Amino acid sequence: MISALTRLADWSARSPKRLWLVAFALFFALTGSWSAASPLASSPDEHAHFIRAAAVARGQIGGPKVMVPHVVAGIEGQFAETGVQVPEWYKDLPTLHECYSWKQRTPASCAPSLGNSEKITQATTAAGRYHPAYYLATGWPSLLVDGPKGLYLMRFVSALLCSAMLASALVTAAEWRRRSLAVLGVLAAATPMTLYMGGMVNPSGGEIAAGILVWTAMLSIVLSPDPRLLNRRLARLGTAGLVLINIRPLGLIWFAGAVVFSLLLAGRGLIGSVLRRKALWLWTALLGLAAAGALLWAATHPDNSAIDIPEDLTTAVAAKHTLGFTNDYIHQMIGFFGWLDTPAPALTWLFWFGVIATFAALALAYGRGREVVAVLGMTAAVVMVPVIAQASQAERIGMVWQGRYLLPFAVGLPLMSVLICATRSPDRGFPWRRLAGFSVVALTAADVAAFYWTLRRFAVGTSGSWVPTHAHWAPPGGWAVWVGVYTVAAAALVVPALVSDRRPVAPQPPDRDTPHPGRHSRVPEPA
Numbered sequence: 001m002i003s004a005l006t007r008l009a010d011w012s013a014r015s016p017k018r019l020w021l022v023a024f025a026l027f028f029a030l031t032g033s034w035s036a037a038s039p040l041a042s043s044p045d046e047h048a049h050f051i052r053a054a055a056v057a058r059g060q061i062g063g064p065k066v067m068v069p070h071v072v073a074g075i076e077g078q079f080a081e082t083g084v085q086v087p088e089w090y091k092d093l094p095t096l097h098e099c100y101s102w103k104q105r106t107p108a109s110c111a112p113s114l115g116n117s118e119k120i121t122q123a124t125t126a127a128g129r130y131h132p133a134y135y136l137a138t139g140w141p142s143l144l145v146d147g148p149k150g151l152y153l154m155r156f157v158s159a160l161l162c163s164a165m166l167a168s169a170l171v172t173a174a175e176w177r178r179r180s181l182a183v184l185g186v187l188a189a190a191t192p193m194t195l196y197m198g199g200m201v202n203p204s205g206g207e208i209a210a211g212i213l214v215w216t217a218m219l220s221i222v223l224s225p226d227p228r229l230l231n232r233r234l235a236r237l238g239t240a241g242l243v244l245i246n247i248r249p250l251g252l253i254w255f256a257g258a259v260v261f262s263l264l265l266a267g268r269g270l271i272g273s274v275l276r277r278k279a280l281w282l283w284t285a286l287l288g289l290a291a292a293g294a295l296l297w298a299a300t301h302p303d304n305s306a307i308d309i310p311e312d313l314t315t316a317v318a319a320k321h322t323l324g325f326t327n328d329y330i331h332q333m334i335g336f337f338g339w340l341d342t343p344a345p346a347l348t349w350l351f352w353f354g355v356i357a358t359f360a361a362l363a364l365a366y367g368r369g370r371e372v373v374a375v376l377g378m379t380a381a382v383v384m385v386p387v388i389a390q391a392s393q394a395e396r397i398g399m400v401w402q403g404r405y406l407l408p409f410a411v412g413l414p415l416m417s418v419l420i421c422a423t424r425s426p427d428r429g430f431p432w433r434r435l436a437g438f439s440v441v442a443l444t445a446a447d448v449a450a451f452y453w454t455l456r457r458f459a460v461g462t463s464g465s466w467v468p469t470h471a472h473w474a475p476p477g478g479w480a481v482w483v484g485v486y487t488v489a490a491a492a493l494v495v496p497a498l499v500s501d502r503r504p505v506a507p508q509p510p511d512r513d514t515p516h517p518g519r520h521s522r523v524p525e526p527a
Contacts, residue, residue: 023167029489031159034199047093052127053139055084077307082128088117109472129301162198162209185418189411192335192450211408213240218262238283318394332403344450351446363417
């Protein structure tokens, strides 16, 4: 197997297009395995996103407001949902997961079967006020195939879109001279929760994948400037930015945060020279139009829910509680599956925390002044942004924050830390490639463990056998198939981080449209 992976690495390394195709196939194997191996509607609010996607695919961008009683985070209220006209069996989706969610010992076999009535009737969705772009992209399979098969196809479409962005991020990292470290940054950012959400019908998946590509492209522009690659990187940055901004209003904030923190790392003279690129202004105009459209959509589709917020839930109380939940939110960003009722095993958390903490510490040790400030600022932001966001809204909507909401922005911390190490670390005196090798192997083991642990929970419950040979619930094709697919794909994805780094060559003289990094900035690194 090792020799086969080595040959695959050699073949793909000869061309960025080949590398992209291989990375895309491997990321799709990972996200697609989550799609197939998770019970339908078993992820947060997926039933609402299924209904919203099916409605948008049928031309229903909006709909009448319907007040529906709910209890969220222990708080009762009348929640504003959107009424849509879809086949009657979609009305079964909201209750599909209730018999096993938040009951870890109960396998998913208790879930009732979906109905098969094609009679058009009104269903409600809590996602009706979200921007329709994501749902238009993922909902069209519901027009071709009915029932569970159509829902699985919608998941696979979401997995394809997320895998394309993750593959582009990996190719961008592979353009670095010290590509073993750069690729490690992408793999560390693509946490099990990232891959899980990418395989579900939920805009969080596309939001996180777009965030990884935004950060990778932006950091490559400022930390590894290369005139020959600039337009390509701007295109990746602009495309990912359009996706990020058009999914949810928070996407605009996450994009702005990535740009601001990345610019802290820019060398002297780099910004002015990049501003002279025509491609930059084209993408800036497109992103400006997208931002205006997203803000207009958010302003015209407010949340009109009437929630009975307890009087003692003040801004100060919410801030204190949110700060106390920081550890929980970090765990959720790495791996908390199902309806936040299936945590990843301790192995996953320890390995992922260990890799990120190690490279953050090394970035602080090897980084220069502004780089240290950027890493410390990102660390503080990961802690404080949820506190500020939830405290400012708690008196209106309650305590509803989840770790995955921050993940499109938080992926910048491992990426920034690893890429600073790739830029500043000496070529000799420290076993960087060996550290990268141990790190990617640890991340692979942690990722596979999270997948197996979650699939076992759905198959036999947490009190069932460690090897679910007599599974009460099994995904299409059986659990062993998807564990095998996931393990092979995760192992193969390690290879780009183990190949030899690029050799430095003398930089080419710039032309009129080529940004010159300036006398005091970093020397451009070759592709």
